[in-house]
Amino acid sequence: QAKTLGRGRYEFFDVELRRRMQRRLRLEQDLRDAVRLGKLWAAYQPVVDLRSGQTVAVEGLLRWTHPVHGAVPPTEFIPLAEESDLIRQLGSHVLRMTTRELAARRASGVDVDLKINLSTRQLDDPGLVPEVEAALESTGLPAKALCLEITESALMRDSVLAGETLTALRELGVRLAIDDFGTGYSSLAQLQRLTLDTLKIDRSFVTRLGESDDAEVIVKSIIAMAHAVKLTVVAEGVENERQLELLRELDCDQAQGYLLGRPAPAAELWD
Numbered sequence: 134q135a136k137t138l139g140r141g142r143y144e145f146f147d148v149e150l151r152r153r154m155q156r157r158l159r160l161e162q163d164l165r166d167a168v169r170l171g172k173l174w175a176a177y178q179p180v181v182d183l184r185s186g187q188t189v190a191v192e193g194l195l196r197w198t199h200p201v202h203g204a205v206p207p208t209e210f211i212p213l214a215e216e217s218d219l220i221r222q223l224g225s226h227v228l229r230m231t232t233r234e235l236a237a238r239r240a241s242g243v244d245v246d247l248k249i250n251l252s253t254r255q256l257d258d259p260g261l262v263p264e265v266e267a268a269l270e271s272t273g274l275p276a277k278a279l280c281l282e283i284t285e286s287a288l289m290r291d292s293v294l295a296g297e298t299l300t301a302l303r304e305l306g307v308r309l310a311i312d313d314f315g316t317g318y319s320s321l322a323q324l325q326r327l328t329l330d331t332l333k334i335d336r337s338f339v340t341r342l343g344e345s346d347d348a349e350v351i352v353k354s355i356i357a358m359a360h361a362v363k364l365t366v367v368a369e370g371v372e373n374e375r376q377l378e379l380l381r382e383l384d385c386d387q388a389q390g391y392l393l394g395r396p397a398p399a400a401e402l403w404d
């Protein structure tokens with residue numbers, strides 16, 4: 134009896150595992166096609182200066198509308214791409230597409246900078262720096278108008294290759310941001326050593342602002358620490374007026390979130 138049950142369960146997991154692997158494999162193949170056929174697009178979310186109230190930048194966020202599954206979130210397909218060299222093509226695509234789009238908008242009077250996300254794997258790719266240089270050159274987007282966002286966890290790996298990439302990017306004149314800050318364990322010394330321009334406070338802290346005093350203390354100290362090493366601070370995920378008000382009181386520089394604007398297609402934002 135136990136033996137039969139055991140085998141049955143074993144087979145069940147086998148089937149389940151195979152089913153899941155097949156879905157991943159199919160999704161990866163579909164993603165590969167989508168990249169090749171240019172089916173991925175970028176939504177842009179405004180980044181607002183808290184003193185002037187002006188939109189100073191937009192963050193380009195990758196979007197994939199799957200023909201069968203509909204919108205697949207980047208939190209699902211980016212990790213998938215990172216498991217293979219697909220992340221390189223995907224990264225190049227985002228870089229070229231968004232710099233081209235933003236340069237065109239700036240030429241017609243939209244005065245905003247561009248922020249895009251880099252994955253860990255891109256940071257370890259020696260091809261990244263020449264690619265960024267080429268994108269700037271071919272579009273005419275000024276280096277200082279481009280900010281590359283790297284998550285705290287990717288920055289804190291202490292990879293030699295990534296260190297060299299960061300130095301070279303800095304030499305190009307592009308801006309660098311630490312994304313999702315607060316989820317890792319970086320020290321003030323590490324922050325200073327990295328010589329970044331911007332620090333983005335992770336949404337999880339912003340969400341709890343106004344709900345817990347703890348969150349307020351944490352956000353306050355992150356801002357103080359960032360300002361001490363001359364970083365511009367952006368709060369992610371601002372969804373209500375109370376959070377916005379508190380962030381202003383806490384001397385946060387910029388903010389991003391559904392309250393200020395959802396990620397939207399370029400045409401919806403500017404046409």
Ligand code: C2E
Pocket residue numbers: 178193194195206207208211227249250251252282312313336369370371372389390391392396
């Ligand atoms: P991220 O860079 O931290 O981007 C912010 C995420 O928070 C976006 O999710 C955005 O839509 C969402 N968000 C903004 N404001 C609010 C808010 O008020 N409330 C809530 N609940 N969410 C808000 P999205 O677009 O799903 O992207 C998720 C993550 O996927 C990004 O996090 C980034 O790490 C990654 N990602 C997106 N596009 C790219 C890309 O082109 N390349 C790479 N390597 N990663 C990307």
Ligand code: MG
Pocket residue numbers: 192249250282312
């Ligand atoms: Mg980001």
Ligand code: MG
Pocket residue numbers: 312313333335336369
């Ligand atoms: Mg973030």
Ligand code: MG
Pocket residue numbers: 313336
């Ligand atoms: Mg995030």
